[in-house]
Amino acid sequence: MSNSPAELVARSNRLGADPRNTNFAGGNTSAKGTDVDPVTGKDVELLWVKGSGGDLGTLTEAGLAVLRLDRVRALVDVYPGVEREDEMVAAFDYCLHGRGGAAPSIDTAMHGLVDAAHVDHLHPDAGIAFATAADGPARTAECFGDRVRWVPWRRPGFQLGLDIAEIRRAHPEAIGVILGGHGITAWGETSAECEAHALEIIETADRFIRAHGRPEPFGPVLPGYEPLPPAERRERAAQLAPVLRGLASTDRPQVGHFTDSDEVLDFVSRREHPRLAALGTSCPDHFLRTKVAPMVLDLPPTAPLADTVARLRELHAAYRKDYAGYYHRHADADSPAMRGADPAVVLVPGVGMFTFGATKQTARVAGEFYVNAINVMRGAEALSSYAPIDESEKFRIEYWALEEAKLARLPKPKPLAARIALVTGAGSGIGRAIAHRLAAEGACVVVADRDTAAADRVATELGGPDVAVAVTADVTDPAAVGGMVRAAALAFGGVDLVVNNAGLSVSKPLLETTEADWDLQHDVMSKGSFLVAQHGARLMIEQGMGGDIVYIASKNSVFAGPNNVAYSAAKAAQAHQVRLLAAELGEHGIKVNGINPDGVVRGSGIFAGGWGAQRAAVYGVPETELGAYYAQRTLLKREVLPEHVANAVFVLTAGELAHTTGLHIPVDAGVAAAFLR
Template sequence: MTNPTAAELIARSNRLGSDPRVTNYAGGNTSAKGTETDPVTGEPVELMWVKGSGGDLGTLTEPGLAVLRLDRMRALTNVYPGVEREDEMVAAFDYTLHGKGGAAPSIDTAMHGLVDAAHVDHLHPDSGIAIATAKDGEKLTKKAFGNKVVWVDWRRPGFQLGLDIAAIKEKNPKAIGCILGGHGITAWGETSDEAEKNSLWIIKTAEDYIAAKGKKAPFGRAVTKNAALPQDERRTKAAALAATIRGIASHDRPMVGHFTDSDEVLEFLASANAPKLAKLGTSCPDHFLRTKVKPLLLDVPANASVEKSIERLKELHDEYRKDYTAYYNKHATDDSPEIRGADPLIVLIPGVGMFSYGANKQTARVASEFYVNAINVMRGAEALSTYAPISDAEKFRIEYWALEEAKLQRMPKPKSHATRIALVTGAASGIGKAIATRLAADGACVIIADLDLEKAQAAAAEIGNSDVAIGLKVNVTDAAAIERMVQDALLAFGGIDIVVNNAGVSLSKPLLETTEQDWDFQHDIMAKGSFLVSKATAPVLIEQAMGGDVIYISSKNSVFAGPNNIAYSATKADQAHQVRLLAVELGEHGVKVNGINPDGVVRGSGIFAAGWGANRAKTYGVEEEDLGKFYAQRTILKREVLPENVANAVSVLTGPDLSHTTGLHIPVDAGVAAAFLR
């Protein structure tokens, strides 16, 4: 049963964490002190519940809390070896834990335990950080808050900062909190409600002060040549640049992307001071750990051609890498972790918007949210004073902190398809849905493309939220519709790595009953459709320079001459040879092209449900419900082929173990001797 104090803390944390004005995703921490009965002694013991390392306030639950014995935690002051060795105190927190389970204590634990208040909130509100990063932040703190809020000079989070805040609270009994230079705010109270009230008062007072006292144009004049393009135009241009930018962000390691053209971003990029402010970088540690110390800002007019923009982006990428490497070399010491990559995580395109990148879609999206936070911070600081983030040296100390490196090393090993983005056509049901489901389970982001938008979106929702899967409408016989789908996919995830040509249809008729319309219908969807999808996505795969996979779901009928099947089998043979042709053509770009030849997949198949099954059952003289068993009995293994069996083959072909395989057709037919490849 949850302790009432802990339950109250969780409720307060969830309220604070669900408001973006209060703190960013996974940012800040909260705590509460109370008593429980020690199960060993039977005596009351004073405890502290505090949000653990890596948690998120908005979604915090009891397992996300670290529970410490307060007497032992405060006794650590007796063994504190000084600021030069304060990192050792994080490991010491483990010896103060109460009970078992719970989260690992974070670096901010001392801030909560050493401050003499029952409830403490440490938050990262934009308005608070704006004052914290203003050049004269200490004076502004006094003007905005009087003696209720005290300024604390920048110090890296840790045990010493906890001691500093504890001392300030003791010296300022009327204070309800403090502004942490370059960082955020901390507030306290004797009750949970009081702490929350004080936190919100600091945030609101800072907002009101900025609104009342700040300049009306903190970013300077609007630059006409960088004004936002019309929505359709900027999204078209963003999609045209997406593959290039993802390749830039993924030079050292593959990344997933996110695009935003929010008003805050477009306003900032159209301002005269954007280049200067972007170069200064972010300040709050939570911000730059997600966004890198500074973004890459394209410096050509908004209406510049795509070709000119791409050319300049590549030049700026070279400059960015040199600059970041110099930053690393300047500040690294003998015991610093190795450089983690010199590519930008935020790329700003005036008139168009912002691309952000991460190891998965959620991380990329959150990085975007953090840079919007940083824009708001810069706006507030510039409105009141001059934006003055912490120094590059201090940023480096946090970015390459041994404790931060240890946190990264504790992260679980990535799944086989992590950072990969898969586009699957005909994916709302049957084989396509099974493929998308499997690739998502392997760690990929997936685009469910289907003629039926509602079914595509429903299938995507079954697989996961929009950070994992999205549903898009496409008619694979329509080149313009395919281009729109590819554009939407690029804006959703930043790129494409895997293309699965699965969309299909079939009519089972003998030669003399097959009409010209029957022939065109099947060839348009499968042969022409696969060609059009491959043609539309190949430029993305090539421009990213990250390799990739194109998979054709062909059929054992591409090599097996079954009865009453002229149009279907001929178009499958067309697809099968497209595999060979494209394997040769795209190989120089590191793109593998392979095919899968299933036997008839009855269960879950949209094709079979639409009449193909009834026709094939009639051809073979069996009941339709027995068709799967019939197919199984004619195979060597006597096994029915299911959608999941095809999905397994796609997973293997696109995974890390077959990195040197292209131009291959894999039979997934339980063994049909007549369809053996020769």
């Protein structure tokens, strides 16, 4: 077998690892070679090409589509013309070789028809700067001479592959092309040569812009629009994030991402940023994720918060109206329905950029793509002026039937998709189990715990920053609780689901219980739950998206047991907070419910910290048998585990109990004395 696939994957990974070469999931690479046809036993020419939806930086051989080269090239004879070129994507399926492999992408024709053993199609910022410059053809000739040719804008597809193949045939001295409005394509007879040609185009373009581009292409800094100092900037971002997330979720819930990189802060401080932002992005990979244009705040960062929020609401209403106008200007009877009129990118001068998507990853990637777009605009404006593809062409791609089909193939969202959960005491035991269950059901999770190492460990277990972030917080400290909620806003855009789980216990008779014992337990569970609920509810109200608050109380909130006065009284206070807050927050669409577990021994931080030994002594059993003892006193004779409590949290928050608030669910395997009355 040819070593083409292994070489191709290695080359792709190198190119995809450097953001100067291409963006996440952008571009594609290919190699041609031979393998043995298992039917005939003879060599057959094959095309290996990155499949639809893959990412070069993380590509593996499983992400390659493998096609018979003779059949791909034979499609030229049945090509029905540019008006029906979308039909050719389905024809690629009849060119596949063997079983498995990725689905062929729209760019397969480019790779199969170009007469070169290796082809790279990339979206480098420097290359797209040439591709979107008003005088792109002239600047391309000036920079590259005959070595790189210009291809006028054409939507990705079979005809673009034919166009590039013809340039390759007519200009054998060329190493690649600049694709108007789009990116670059390079080729070579070996994998190393192809990679070298792609990098040569990118580096030559970058050097030319730096050597010949005009300074300050975005214009001078607007007075008053300079970035706020870092601490003030992030404070303002945390205040605005839930408001913006609520606005961006008007059509469907979204997760947020915040970026205050130097590129963003410089762009939104400059005089030309409103004009350039209104022009939108150009590369299809960019605007499919950022929408046709961002929403841009037109106030300085020192404007009063109330004025800023009011103006954002006005701009959002105008954005939705403008987007609907864009849709109706270009839609026809065959166009897919409008997918939503909310912005995916919001630019706030002096503060940064907020981006939104169905998941944290899509929100983050949208931000990365808009930074790419800023770099493109800077380069194009330095060369001449930024001239992206026409609005009508953007619409053709955004509402392309092939794009709609790709969206339809996405898996069904999980029950808690786009929901953001904040779980206190999540570093171990019940809290850790809840965090795991919520993340498994699609939620983004803020893992809050007093133990930094434990919180970090759980956040890593859940999958890292696109799924979970760790926050160190003592729930008895109002400032720490405020910081915890602000961290959730900065990480994911807000909070939808608060789980008051942090707790501890000291088991002592009344006469041995000290004032310090009482205060500690009430500070953590009664006061701590109050503070977390207060801060969480305030943010939820700002979002305007409703929400859930769940208290992990205890059967001890209603069951009177010996030697437990401080703990049980604190749990009873939590249980009544559930009823009080359910009555108060219902008008905001916020449900408040509680869970009353029996003693959860296995995996519990409380029991491991001495509570288990104390309770075992009360009941006269060895500590190692405490779980079994608890189980035998229940009606079901079953031990309660952290996962059982997590199951109850999921049931309360996944949507099936949308009309349930003020409820306490026993998770105690049946303790008759704790039945609710």
